[in-house]
Amino acid sequence: MIIKAPIDLELTQMSGQTSQPPWLRQEDSFREVVMVGDKPVLFDVSQSGDYLDFDFTGDISKKQAISKLNHIYDLDFDLNKFYKYLSNQSELAEMSEFCRGLRLFLAKDEFECIISSISSANNSIRRWTKSMCDMKEKWGNKYFDNYYTFPDKVIIKDLFEDEVEESLVCGETCGNNLKSCGVGYRAPYMKKASELFTVEMDLSEIYKMSYDEAFETILKVPGVGPKVADCILLYGFNFKEAFPSDVWIKRIVSHLYFDGKDISVSKVRDFGMEQFGDNAGYVQLYMFHYARMSGLMQKLK
DNA sequence: CGTCAGGTAAAAA
């Protein structure tokens, strides 16, 4: 089945958005198990021309499948309108050329996005994605032969933190601890965050909040600072007014708008949200990949 | 072996 919305699937999958690790690459498609309601569904998505082509296996209707993919790949977002917006500003005009078809890769599971985002802090894309895959294989549910969901919060909150704790209780170690997934000092953050969502914070409430309210709320989660909070709200909850600002976005914004002058990350965030409004999330996404692909990033290093 | 990576938390200025 084809969904007629332009997208570059490869680029979107591999763009390092912290909603989730990339789906499993097949010969010319990407596969993943996704929970739709309480039903596990295996999606196989590929690219057909400019459009998204997909199949699915699972006990849901075609309409439900389309709706889920529409959400995950943000297919209702009007890219051409966004490109017009970019082309009207000299600082941004070139960007669509370098990442045409790049879309938001939204969370299939908000909780997974939160843990992924915590894991991404002060980390490389390769390493945090591997950590998430390890966690899925160790503690997630297995479906369709070899596909794993992300483990539930009630499982993560009670995991051993490291080998020492594991051997203390078990008398031996068999990799049944968080640090064995390479998450380092983020392990206690993940446990505390899972505990928080289990006992007091209801994630579905976030959707009902204003951006500022949601930001202040999610900022209370252990291991979540301003950058990670913005990632969670953008990639996990589809708040497109978020402008996640890290050291790279700072360098790019500083280069494009402040004549190379060093601006604090927090001021870059304020600037981005003010300047780009509802397009802030997409502008951030395009800025980062434009810098990556145009060679600007090498230059700014 | 030292440095660095798409920051955060805690301490200090």
Place this chain on the structure above:
DNA sequence: TTTTTACCTGAC
């Protein structure tokens, strides 16, 4: 409120 500092880990 705005700056420092330590920090798991794996790649270079």
